[in-house]
Amino acid sequence: MDGRSLVRDMRAALPSLLAEIETLVRAESPSADLAAVARSADVVAGIGARRLGAAPDRIVLAGHTHLRWRLGDGPDRVLLLGHHDTVWPVGTLATHPWTTAGGRLRGPGCFDMKAGVVMALHAAAAAAGQGAAVTVLITGDEEIGSPSSRSLIEQEAAGARAALVLEPSAGDGALKTARKGAGFYRVRVTGRAAHAGLEPQRGVNAAVELAHQVLAVHQLGDPDLGTTVTPTAVSAGTTTNTVPAAAEFAVDVRVRDEAEQDRVAAALAGLRPVLDGARLVVEGGGNRPPLTTAASSGLYARAAALADRLGLPPLSGAAVGGASDGNFTAGVGTPTLDGLGAVGGGAHADDEHVLIDALPDRAALVTALVLDVLSGAGSRR
Known part of the structure; x- marks a missing residue:
């Protein structure tokens, strides 16, 4: 398929893109509401079956519903990755309704990342129509750290030539070329x-x-290396006239490389009580490895060249602090490019929105990138 005609075809499909995004946004799906996530999976499966001509594998792990399509034959394939769960509780549509006005669409989870899910299905259909072997994996627990889907993601990524993550873009539509690794800990104190x-x-x-430990933990960050170690939720005591016998606090860790992840983990494990008679227990660990520029640079260069060839605006890249399932795909050694989904803003916020005109162009770029990656796979193998 000629690149320019691919863009024209995707732009002609914009009404379908919008209709399917609206259908999915109206299927509210907060991660912890397993019934809602299952209903949302039904909606994704229906859209995907119509778009791809096949029903997905429905994979339920620890109550969370994930969907997988494997399209095409051959040992070389590309993984398109996304999630259909959101941070918004059921009922949010009443206060944040679906709207399209001023070139923007709005609704809970539209930017992060239900628009990206629909874009992935359109891109997969177009690429598979050109003979590409594509796996589409849409998970249902990303917003809570992917506790059930991590092994599934890593398994699918390990056999892929590349992982293209349809998470929303960074600011001004930038692709996400690096993400910090994440760790989540809990420090429990007994007095x-x-x-x-x-x-x-x-x-x-x-x-x-606890106060001594919070200050000690806070000092573990290293701004020069981009390492943040942030004490977050804190609790202690039972009544105002009782010396607290128990306390605890959570710790959010973000790092750019695995050496820092290991350093912080060792430091947290090495915490010791300050007060005589106090005891400490540290729980948790690394949740996602870093996605480094080494994992994304080759794909980013391909994407930038393709954007020029397709007549699209020049691309830019950004390193971000937030983690995604792309961290897992990079962690198993698969070249990974993230932020290929919707252009817009307001993830997890009241002003969440998607720029409508950018939808088909991004879907065309993803399609072209799939075909480009696979065009030379045989010779590389």
Whole structure:
């Protein structure tokens, strides 16, 4: 297929893109509501079956519903990756309704990332129509860290020539060429209760121990290396007149490379109590490995050249702090390019929106990138 005609065909398909995105946005799907995620999966499966001419494999893991299509034959294939769960609770449509006005569409989860799901299905259909072997994997628990789908994602990525992630773009439509790795920890403190007025000296104050540990953990960050170690949710004590016997806090870790991930993990494991009689337990660990520029640079160069060939605006890339399932695909050594989905803004925020005119051009770019990656796969193998 000629590149320019691919863009024209995708632009002609814009009404279908919009109708399918609306249908999916109206299927609200907060990650923790398993029934809602299952209903959303039904909607994705229906759209995909009509678009791709085949029903997906429906994979339910720990109650979360994931969908997979494997299109085409041959050992060389490209993985298109996305998720249909969102951060928005059921009922959000009442306050954040579906709208299209001023060149923007709005609705809960439209940018992150239901528009990207529909774009992936359109791109897969166009690429498979040209004989490409494509796997489409749409998961249902990305927004809570992909606890059930991680192994599935890694399995599909390990056999792919490339992973193209239809997460939304960075600012001004930039592709995401690097993502920090993420880790989530919980530090639990055990002290000893006592009456705060009569004999506080008999207690071991878990809140005071927690304060020491929060300050120590905060010092583990390294701004020069882009490492952030952030104490977040904190709790301690039971009543106002009791020395707290227990306390805990959560820790969010973001790193650019695995060496920093290992350093912070070792430092957290090495925390020791400051107060006599206090005890510490550190739980958790790394959730996602970093997606480095080494994993994305080759694909980004291909995408930039294709954008020029297709007559699309020049591409830009950005390194971002947030993690995605693209971290997993890069972690198993598969070349990965992220942020290929919707152009817009407001992820997880009240102003979430998608720029309508950019939808078909991005879908055409993804299609062209699939075909380009596979065009030389045999000789590389």
